[in-house]
Amino acid sequence: MCERVRVSLAGAVQGxxxxxxxxxxxxxxxxxxxxxxxxxxxxxxIEGPVELVQRxxxxxxxxxxxxxxxxxxxxxxxxxxxxxRFEILPSxxxxxxxxxxxxxxxxxxxxxxxxxxxxxxxxxxxxxxxxNCGPRxxxxxxxxxxxxxxxxxxxxxxxxxxxxxSEPSNxxxxxxxxxxxxxxxxxxxxxxxxxxxxxxxxxxxxxxAEALRRGRIVAMKGIGGFQLLVDARxxxxxxxxxxxxxxxxxxxxxxxxSLNMVRFYCVVSPAEEQLLxxxxxxxxxxxxxxxxxxxxxxARFSPFLGVMLPYSPLHHLLMQEFPYPxxxxxxxxxxEPIAIDNQEARERLGAVADLFLMHDRPIARPCDDSVTRxxxxxxxxxRRARGYAPLPIPVSINLxxxxxxxGHLKNAIAIAKGRQxxxxxxxxxxxxxxxxxxxxxxxxxxxxxxxxxxxxxxCDLHPDYASTQWACSSGLPLIGVQHHQAHxxxxxxxxNLRGSYLGVAWDGTGLGTDGTIWxxxxxxxxxxxxxxxxxxxxxxxxxxxxxxxxxxxxAAALLxxxxxxxxxxxxxxxxxxxxxxxxxxNTPITTSVGRLFDAVASLIGLAHRNYFEGQAAMQLERxxxxxxxxxxxxxxxxxxxxxxxxxxxxxxxxxxxxxxxxRFHNALACWILEVAGQAGExxxxxxxxxxxxxxxxxxxxxxxxxxxxxxxxxxCVPPNDGGIALGQALIAAGIQR
Ligand code: ZN
Ligand code: ZN
Ligand code: FE
Numbered sequence: 001m002c003e004r005v006r007v008s009l010a011g012a013v014q015g016x017x018x019x020x021x022x023x024x025x026x027x028x029x030x031x032x033x034x035x036x037x038x039x040x041x042x043x044x045x046i047e048g049p050v051e052l053v054q055r056x057x058x059x060x061x062x063x064x065x066x067x068x069x070x071x072x073x074x075x076x077x078x079x080x081x082x083x084x085r086f087e088i089l090p091s092x093x094x095x096x097x098x099x100x101x102x103x104x105x106x107x108x109x110x111x112x113x114x115x116x117x118x119x120x121x122x123x124x125x126x127x128x129x130x131x132n133c134g135p136r137x138x139x140x141x142x143x144x145x146x147x148x149x150x151x152x153x154x155x156x157x158x159x160x161x162x163x164x165x166s167e168p169s170n171x172x173x174x175x176x177x178x179x180x181x182x183x184x185x186x187x188x189x190x191x192x193x194x195x196x197x198x199x200x201x202x203x204x205x206x207x208x209a210e211a212l213r214r215g216r217i218v219a220m221k222g223i224g225g226f227q228l229l230v231d232a233r234x235x236x237x238x239x240x241x242x243x244x245x246x247x248x249x250x251x252x253x254x255x256x257x258s259l260n261m262v263r264f265y266c267v268v269s270p271a272e273e274q275l276l277x278x279x280x281x282x283x284x285x286x287x288x289x290x291x292x293x294x295x296x297x298x299a300r301f302s303p304f305l306g307v308m309l310p311y312s313p314l315h316h317l318l319m320q321e322f323p324y325p326x327x328x329x330x331x332x333x334x335x336e337p338i339a340i341d342n343q344e345a346r347e348r349l350g351a352v353a354d355l356f357l358m359h360d361r362p363i364a365r366p367c368d369d370s371v372t373r374x375x376x377x378x379x380x381x382x383r384r385a386r387g388y389a390p391l392p393i394p395v396s397i398n399l400x401x402x403x404x405x406x407g408h409l410k411n412a413i414a415i416a417k418g419r420q421x422x423x424x425x426x427x428x429x430x431x432x433x434x435x436x437x438x439x440x441x442x443x444x445x446x447x448x449x450x451x452x453x454x455x456x457x458x459c460d461l462h463p464d465y466a467s468t469q470w471a472c473s474s475g476l477p478l479i480g481v482q483h484h485q486a487h488x489x490x491x492x493x494x495x496n497l498r499g500s501y502l503g504v505a506w507d508g509t510g511l512g513t514d515g516t517i518w519x520x521x522x523x524x525x526x527x528x529x530x531x532x533x534x535x536x537x538x539x540x541x542x543x544x545x546x547x548x549x550x551x552x553x554x555a556a557a558l559l560x561x562x563x564x565x566x567x568x569x570x571x572x573x574x575x576x577x578x579x580x581x582x583x584x585x586n587t588p589i590t591t592s593v594g595r596l597f598d599a600v601a602s603l604i605g606l607a608h609r610n611y612f613e614g615q616a617a618m619q620l621e622r623x624x625x626x627x628x629x630x631x632x633x634x635x636x637x638x639x640x641x642x643x644x645x646x647x648x649x650x651x652x653x654x655x656x657x658x659x660x661x662x663r664f665h666n667a668l669a670c671w672i673l674e675v676a677g678q679a680g681e682x683x684x685x686x687x688x689x690x691x692x693x694x695x696x697x698x699x700x701x702x703x704x705x706x707x708x709x710x711x712x713x714x715x716c717v718p719p720n721d722g723g724i725a726l727g728q729a730l731i732a733a734g735i736q737r
Pocket of ligand 1: 107108109110111129130131132133134
C-alpha cells in the first residue's frame, strides 16, 4: 500500500545540509516527493510504500545532520499524489517566520584541509566554507536562509562554485556563502594596499603578522564584527591597547593557534577541550598553569585566561602566519557596541588601531565572541552571542507574543512566540547612546527576522534602566517583572521545570519590590506565585553605586552596623563614611550577596575595589583552587554578623586567605541547604551572577544532592543579567494567561 506523508520541521534545520540529506535519503529508499525550506523551517512530502515511508521517518530523525536542531515535527497523512521523482523545490516565501535561524559555525576540518592544500583551488582563501560550517546569523538579512537574503547576494558565483552549489552530492550543495578566490570576497589592508587578488592575500597576512610582531594594534574585520589584535606576549603593546581602548583592568580574551598551545599555558579538562573545539568555538575561561610568556597586562586581577581557538579561515591563516597567543578583543572603545561596518570601523577605531585588516563581505548584525566556562563538568554560557545566538530556548508552555527587554547591564533582549523564546545575542551595557541605539536595533532586527509583532512588553522594575525606559515609551501594554524573580524563572525555563520549587537568586544588585536593593533572595515558587521566604540580613551601601565599585565601603558598612563608628577601620575616609551611615545620606539598603563577597574580599585584604564587575568575587574563588575543606563560618538565617566576627578573628590570628575564602563559600552553601530544608521543595534553582562561581556551585550541588535535593543551574542561558529577558518573558506570560 502506498501513502503520502507531509512533514513540517521547525527548528534549526536551514543551512545545515538538511535538504540534501533528505534528498539522498529519499533516493536511497526509492521514495518520491519534494522538500523545501519554508519560513517555518522545512517542509517535505514523501510518497511510497507505507513500510518504506516509516523507515524514512525513523531515519530522518536518527541520521539528520549533526548541526541541526529540531524543536517540533508535525506529520500528516495525505492521499497519494503520484509524484514521479524526488526534488528540491524553491523556498516558500510564507508569512509565519518562526524558522530556526542558525548561529555562525566554526570552520570545519574539511574546509581547513582545503585552505592548507596548495593543490586546492581554495588554498589560503579566507572565505572558505561549506554546509557544515561558516557564517549564518551574521550574514543573514532575511529568512528563508537563501543566498539572495544574505550579505553574499552581491557576489555572483563563478561556474565552478555554482556547480558545487547545485550538485546534491557536493559538500557545498546549497552552502549559501559558498565562494572562491575567483568570485568571492577578498581581504585588504589599510592604510596602503588596495583590494587583494590571489597571492596578494599572502602579502596582506604577512604585513599583519609583521605588524603584530612589532607590537602594533591591528583591527581585523571578523565574523560578527571587528576585533582588536595585539601580541599577547608584549607588555608594552597590551598596555597601549588598554590605554587607547579606555579599558582599565577588564581582562582581554586570547586567541591561540592550536589546542597544544592552550594546553601549554592553561590547565584544560576534556570538557573544556570539547568546548574549545565545538562548532560554536567560544571563549572558554581557563586556569593559567603559571608558565611565563603571556603578558601580565592581559588579565591582571582575574584568576582566568579567556581563550578561544581560530574559528574562521581568516583567523586560521593569520594564526599560521603569527603562531603565538594574541589578544583578540571586541573592536570598540570602552563599553561601546562592537563595530561591524568598514567605514564605521575607520571612524571609531582609527585612534586605536595602527592597521586595518578589511574585507568586503558585509556583516548583517553585530555578534561578539561568546564566553563560557565549565562548572561541575557542565557548560555554562556566560555571554551568549556568536555560535549560540539566535537559537531559541524551547519552553514547555505556549506563550503569547511577548517582547522582553532584559536588564541594563549585559543586556540581551528576547521575543517569545509559541513554545520558543528567541534570546538575542549579547547587546552589552546600556550606558552610552551608541549602546542604546544597538539595543533598539537588536529589537527591530529580531522582530523583523521573525516577523514578530509584540502584544506585550516585559521589563525590569528599575525605572532608571535604559531598557525599562524604552519599554515605557514603546506604547505597548507593559508588564514589570522583579529582577530576581526573572533570574529564577529563566533558569527554571531552560531546565523545563514547572510546578513548585525553591529559587535562589544571588547577584550584585537588582531592585526589589520593597524599594531596597536585593541580591540575596530565596523564593518559594508555586506555579506563577513567588514568595520571598528568606534573604540576606540587610546592610547599607555607603555611596550607592560607588560602593559597588569600592568593596571597602561594604566592609565598613558591615562593621558600622555591628559596632557603630568604633568598628570601622581607621582611614582618612572614616569620618565621611560614618557621617553618611549615621545620617542615612546616599546609603541605600541592600541584601546583596555580591556585595557581601566584595566586603569579605576587603576584610581579608584581597581586594578593596572592583576594577571590573565580579573581580573581588573571582579573586576569592581563586584562593580556594587547591583546597578541600568542609569547614565553615556561622551564617545563621543569613545573618552575616557572626560570619564577619569569625573572619576578623581569623585575620587577626593570621589564618591564610585561602582558608577564610573556603569557609566563607562553605557558609553560603550551608545557608542554602538550611533554607532548602525549611522550604521542603525537592527542586532547587540557582540563578544570578554569583553562581558564575564554580566552587560555590559545586559545593551547593554536593551538599544538597547528598540530602536528596535536585539542583538546577544555568547551561545555555547566562546566570548573570544576560539571561533575565528569558525569565521576564516567562513571568509576563504567566501574568497574561
Ligand atoms: Zn566546512
Ligand atoms: Zn567561485
Ligand atoms: Fe542580576
